[in-house]
Amino acid sequence: MRYINKGILFIAIVLSFLQGTKLYAQQTLIDVSIDSAAILIGEQTVLHLTVTTDNGKNVIVPIPNDTLMTGVEVLNIAKADTTVIDNNRLLIKQDILVTSFDSSLYLLPPFKVIDQTDTIYSNQVALKVSTIPVNIDKPDEFNDIKDTWDPPFVLADYYLLIYGVLFACFLICLIGYILKRLRNRQSIIPFKKQEPKLPPFEMAMKELDEIKQQKLWQQGRNKEYYTLLTDTLRKYMVNRFGINAMEMTSGEILELIRLESEANSSYNSLKQILELADFVKFAKLHPLPDENELSLMNAYLFVNQTKVVEVASPEESKESTEI
Numbered sequence: 662m663r664y665i666n667k668g669i670l671f672i673a674i675v676l677s678f679l680q681g682t683k684l685y686a687q688q689t690l691i692d693v694s695i696d697s698a699a700i701l702i703g704e705q706t707v708l709h710l711t712v713t714t715d716n717g718k719n720v721i722v723p724i725p726n727d728t729l730m731t732g733v734e735v736l737n738i739a740k741a742d743t744t745v746i747d748n749n750r751l752l753i754k755q756d757i758l759v760t761s762f763d764s765s766l767y768l769l770p771p772f773k774v775i776d777q778t779d780t781i782y783s784n785q786v787a788l789k790v791s792t793i794p795v796n797i798d799k800p801d802e803f804n805d806i807k808d809t810w811d812p813p814f815v816l817a818d819y820y821l822l823i824y825g826v827l828f829a830c831f832l833i834c835l836i837g838y839i840l841k842r843l844r845n846r847q848s849i850i851p852f853k854k855q856e857p858k859l860p861p862f863e864m865a866m867k868e869l870d871e872i873k874q875q876k877l878w879q880q881g882r883n884k885e886y887y888t889l890l891t892d893t894l895r896k897y898m899v900n901r902f903g904i905n906a907m908e909m910t911s912g913e914i915l916e917l918i919r920l921e922s923e924a925n926s927s928y929n930s931l932k933q934i935l936e937l938a939d940f941v942k943f944a945k946l947h948p949l950p951d952e953n954e955l956s957l958m959n960a961y962l963f964v965n966q967t968k969v970v971e972v973a974s975p976e977e978s979k980e981s982t983e984i
Contacts, residue, residue, distance in 0.1 A: 860899035862968035930959035
């Protein structure tokens with residue numbers, strides 16, 4: 662019985678030793694070092710963060726993105742570098758670039774690593790930031806921390822200057838143009854003189870003369886001949902009688918002209934043209950030469966019989982008599 666109790670005690674001691682060894686192996690460590698503990702305002706230094714933990718263990722190392730503390734700014738956080746070392750341990754290394762623009766002695770806060778439910782803190786390092794020594798007796802010896810650099814060329818930076826030069830050139834040309842017009846006693850704003858619009862009678866007669874000179878039906882172009890002929894008469898009726906003849910059918914036009922007392926006598930002439938033109942354009946009729954000549958003659962007759970006759974005023978008649 663005594664030997665059994667000693668065996669149990671021995672086994673318990675061995676298990677306790679193994680458990681203690683396992684707990685020690687699982688411990689996570691964190692350490693911080695600094696490249697240069699003394700810098701000038703605006704200079705930079707690197708913090709080296711080292712975390713040692715068991716391989717496969719999930720640990721979290723929170724690092725501030727902007728400032729470690731008031732006065733110490735974080736410029737860059739390098740990507741973590743992991744390496745497996747002895748005893749299946751994992752070594753994590755990460756560099757942090759910092760700077761400061763306020764002279765002081767800073768005791769940087771410790772970093773921490775969260776190991777599941779446990780939090781382990783690192784050692785603390787100090788950073789001394791000094792002002793740049795300036796010899797007030799020799800101000801020319803004062804230099805910038807870094808060399809000056811020229812910004813890249815950007816065309817948009819010169820838009821205002823370019824537009825200003827173009828606008829100035831425009832004003833010079835405009836002033837020169839105005840002075841030239843004034844010197845020549847001309848209007849400052851040139852207006853193109855429009856030719857006086859011909860009366861409906863003269864315009865229609867002019868177009869009929871042009872149709873006659875083209876000799877379209879003599880070339881077998883009957884449809885084009887009657888299209889021009891009827892379009893000329895339709896435009897004349899729009900200006901002469903105020904009807905929308907361009908959008909009406911031949912029957913509608915004839916019905917309105919028949920009611921016009923001034924055009925009653927020329928109704929048959931217009932009817933011959935429009936009816937024959939419809940046959941040519943829609944039924945592809947080929948009229949005889951006499952019919953083509955008759956159509957043109959009736960067109961002249963219709964325009965002449967319906968033109969507006971201007972009556973001279975009494976004063977103009979008196980002047981004509983005296984002459």
